[in-house]
Amino acid sequence: MRKNRLLLLLLFIVPFLLLTIFFYVPMITVFINGFSKEGLKAVLTDNYCRSICLFSLKQGVLSTLLSAAIGFPGAYILARYTFRGKGFLKALITVPYVLPPIAAVLGIVLLIGNNGIINRALMALSGAEQPPLHLLYSLKAILIAHTFYNIPFFIRFVYPVWENIPASMYEAGKSLGAGRWRLFRTVTCPWLLCAIIAACALIFVLCFMSFSIVLVLGGNPQYSTMEVEIYKLARTTSNITKACALGGLESLISLLFISLYTAAGHQQSSYPLPSGKHGTVPAKKLSMHHFPALIYIVFLLIYVAMPMVTIALNSFTGKSGWNKENGLTLKWYKAFAQPNMYNPVFNTLFIAIFTVICAIVLSIIISAVISRWPKGSFLIQIFFFASLGISSILLSLGFMLTISNLGFRPNGKLLLIAVHTAAVLPFTIKAISLFYSRINRRCIECAQSLGAKQLRILWTVKLPMIKNGIFTAGIFAFAVSAGEVNGALMLAPEGFTTMPVAIYRLIGAYRFYQACAMGTVLLLICIAAFYAIDRLGEINL
Amino acid sequence: MKLKLENIKMSYPGKFTLNADLELNQGEFHTFLGPSGCGKTTLLRIIAGFNTPDSGRIYLDGKDITDLPPEKRNISIVFQDYALFPNMNVEKNIGYGPETRHWPKDKIKTRTSELLEAVELPDYGKRKPDTLSGGEKQRVALARAIAVNPDLLLLDEPLSAADEKLKGALKAQIVETHRKNHLTTIYVTHDQEEAMTLSDRISVFRKGNIECTGTPQEIYFQPKTLYTAKFIGQSNILKGKVLNIGELVEVECQNQIFKVQNRSYQCSAGDMVTLFFRPECCTASQGKEENILLGKTAERTFYGSRYTCSVKTACGIIKVYDTYPFQLQGADCQLAVRPENIILFQ
Structure with a gap:
């Protein structure tokens, strides 16, 4: 027994050291630089920096409030009604979990751009010669993209909690004379409060640290955020100290909200689950009488599906450049025979596969330690989940700094895998440890008493029992790595382009059709991943 | 195989310290009986090798196995929740132990089929555990445990999840398995009826200590401690004062004289004792017996096959099992207790 524990502790040193080297050392380097006198002075005395900080907060708060406000009815409808296509809608709102932001950006540009589908439709209807809507490169465009992501996120987060409010709570309330409004105020709202706070905190962090959406859709310097500014300072002006200071401030704010998310999530998990045959409130059948709900469902379907459908349709449309007659064509896909198109695909797969391997191996070890040492699990989770509040741009900056201090340059691909692994680790640990915690300890003891040694138990009992967790985590890690643009822009070696970077450059060069073909391939990879996750289990953030 | 537990100690700070000295004979069916949290499962886990005692030794057929890991002890265990491997079918579950021991494939197959027949599940080999009922799972778990011909079989409350009807069938299965395989078996339970009906000997646990060990009859009719007397079944307990000691001990209890068979009690006249x-x-x-008690029936509780009557006597309420003659509440009655049926505790 003691020998096994010792072995596990020794194994635990591997992820501990790796995360220390590839996450904590770079981040501490950033903070030492950033929180220096010069760093803080450079940020706090610069009006432009202050306005960027305020804009980052403003767009984060607005995106969060809009997502929560629009998502709330969706959570209610999914929790309390049954209707044909509910399964499809639930699946669809999972897509943004794995959809690369750059693909969403592309879809939104094609939808709301000056020559986008919406403007062309309005021009055709009104006969106007100029596009009536000027949404691109504004706060509105950023909000549209953020809500596209986070309305489904909010719904997905809140509706299971709503669905699982024990029916006995309502029955007790009703028997004491409470009406519908009072029940909503005194039962539903308090029950959902923690879930809403947790969802909003996480949405805020995601929007606050959003990179590619702001980089492309903000455009104008006045719509730049701290994250984009760090990238610009590090890559173009090489003002590393200022970038570090901005990054340090950004991390402090995001870690504050991550703590709020963790505390609210912890509180939520202490609520009792419904039990028994009549444990939850039965869902009502949605009919034509529920007109507002039907309208909402149609709106949600269009809002979430449109950017993706637009990309897919445009990838089969002919003739490059705007304002030309288009026809159906496969020429953008035929271009994948060219190295500049197929190389990014291979590069993306290469990085994603190695990220999956690293993340899974580390997560299994960490989950094993968490399950054997439940008292220390909170500390372990804090240690490994800290990367949740740190952007990959900042981590990449940390790498660049550490490397320059050390005086040698390791392989850029290795660094990219490290950044991706650090980014997905909180999620993969969560997915695998969820299944690991469900392993019946008695099964392991039975296997031991039947003569099996640790390695055989791992192979024949533990791994088969957590395989769904491993697949879910692996697919999720794959999808996130495949769609990640921030680290790739910062760290990828010369001539090494991944698919999201290729899409970003194609958008920059106004080669939208080619970008759409690349985006569709990326989308297909991610949708296949999402489908597999949906079949195997759920992602619990 | 014979099992010997020598000075086993394990402390649970704030709860209790487990102390155990026990010897089990070859082929014995031994039950650890006690309330929840008294240390019986802890001792079972120490024997299996899942917990390490602070001190003491465990000998299996004379061989010291204290420091052996569970996988090297050849001791099988059946848990309350069966712990079947959900990723394997019934056949694979039963064959897991033999496969671990690298038995030839045909031997594993023969053994598996033989055990499936024995537990009356011959066509269940390809089924997954989640398709089985509770009783079927329990039988598969039992077959898996004995597949490797263990030196010792441990059963940790295997019937606690079963309903009354199923319990009967599963008990018969356990008895049959024990009889056929002559396995030294330890059975953990808090259910007195299970302990009484299945065991060759019972150890009664209290706060980490083995209070007493004996056959079910000894434990029931001649308990060595007052705790055991109270814990098992229903009992009448009265306080009294010793008057005379001879072949029979005379005890006065609220002016009622009880004559008790002398079992070499170390007491003297004037001592306060407890009668049971x-x-x-x-x-x-x-009207002619030694200890006659006069009283009135107070309450009657129906238990299906019998009534329990409370009779109000001069020395307190006495519990009696019967159908006749105390059918009327408040009726006068006359009871007798034979001297050999009374035990004294000091």
Whole structure:
């Protein structure tokens, strides 16, 4: 027994050291630089920096409030009604979990751009010669993209909690004379409060640290955020100290909200689950009488599906450049025979596969330690989940700094895998440890008493029992790595382009059709991943 | 195989310290009986090798196995929740132990089929555990445990999840398995009826200590401690003062004189003692017996096959099992308790 524990502790040193080297050392380097006198002075005395900080907060708060406000009815409808296509809608709102932001950006540009589908439709209807809507490169465009992501996120987060409010709570309330409004105020709202706070905190962090959406859709310097500014300072002006200071401030704010998310999530998990045959409130059948709900469902379907459908349709449309007659064509896909198109695909797969391997191996070890040492699990989770509040741009900056201090340059691909692994680790640990915690300890003891040694138990009992967790985590890690643009822009070696970077450059060069073909391939990879996750289990953030 | 537990100690700070000295004979069916949290499962886990005692040694057929890991002890265990491997079918579950021991494939197959027949599940080999009922799972778990011909079989409350009807069938299965395989078996339970009906010997646990060990009859009718007397079944307990000691010990209890068979009690006249006798030892008096108690029936509780009557006597409430003669509430009655059926505790 003691020998096994010792072995596990020794194994635990591997992820501990790796995360220390590839996450904590770079981040501490950033903070030492950033929180220096010069760093803080450079940020706090610069009006432009202050306005960027305020804009980052403003767009984060607005995106969060809009997502929560629009998502709330969706959570209610999914929790309390049954209707044909509910399964499809639930699946669809999972897509943004794995959809690369750059693909969403592309879809939104094609939808709301000056020559986008919406403007062309309005021009055709009104006969106007100029596009009536000027949404691109504004706060509105950023909000549209953020809500596209986070309305489904909010719904997905809140509706299971709503669905699982024990029916006995309502029955007790009703028997004491409470009406519908009072029940909503005194039962539903308090029950959902923690879930809403947790969802909003996480949405805020995601929007606050959003990179590619702001980089492309903000455009104008006045719509730049701290994250984009760090990238610009590090890559173009090489003002590393200022970038570090901005990054340090950004991390402090995001870690504050991550703590709020963790505390609210912890509180939520202490609520009792419904039990028994009549444990939850039965869902009502949605009919034509529920007109507002039907309208909402149609709106949600269009809002979430449109950017993706637009990309897919445009990838089969002919003739490059705007304002030309288009026809159906496969020429953008035929271009994948060219190295500049197929190389990014291979590069993306290469990085994603190695990220999956690293993340899974580390997560299994960490989950094993968490399950054997439940008292220390909170500390372990804090240690490994800290990367949740740190952007990959900042981590990449940390790498660049550490490397320059050390005086040698390791392989850029290795660094990219490290950044991706650090980014997905909180999620993969969560997915695998969820299944690991469900392993019946008695099964392991039975296997031991039947003569099996640790390695055989791992192979024949533990791994088969957590395989769904491993697949879910692996697919999720794959999808996130495949769609990640921030680290790739910062760290990828010369001539090494991944698919999201290729899409970003194609958008920059106004080669939208080619970008759409690349985006569709990326989308297909991610949708296949999402489908597999949906079949195997759920992602619990 | 013989099992010997020598000075086993394990402390649970704030709860109890487990102390155990015990010897089990070859082929014995031994039950650890006690309330929840008294250390019986802890001792079982120490024997299996899942917990390490602070001190003491465990010998299996004379061989010291204290420091052996569970996988090297050849001791099988069946848990309350069966712990079948959900990723394997029934056949694979049963064959897991033999496969771990690198038995030839045909031997594993023969053994698996033989055990499936024995537990009356011959066509269940390809089924997954989640398609089985509770009783079927329990039988598969039992087959898996004995597949490797263990030196010792441990059963940790295997019937606690079963309903009353199923319990009967599963008990018969356990008895049959024990009889056929002559396995030294330890059975953990808090259910007195299970302990009484299945065991060759019972150890009663209290706060980490083995209070007493004996056959079910010894434990029931001649308990060595007052705790055991109170814990098992229903009992009549009275306080009294020793008057005379001879072949029979005379004890006065609220002016009622009880004559008790002397079992070499170390007491003297004037000592305060506790008298104990079972309700079924109280019979309707014919007027000539040694200990006659007069009283009135107070309450009657129906238990299907019998009634339990509370009779108000001069020395307190006495519990009696019967159908006749105390059918009327408040009726006068006369009870008798034979001296050999009364036990004294100091």
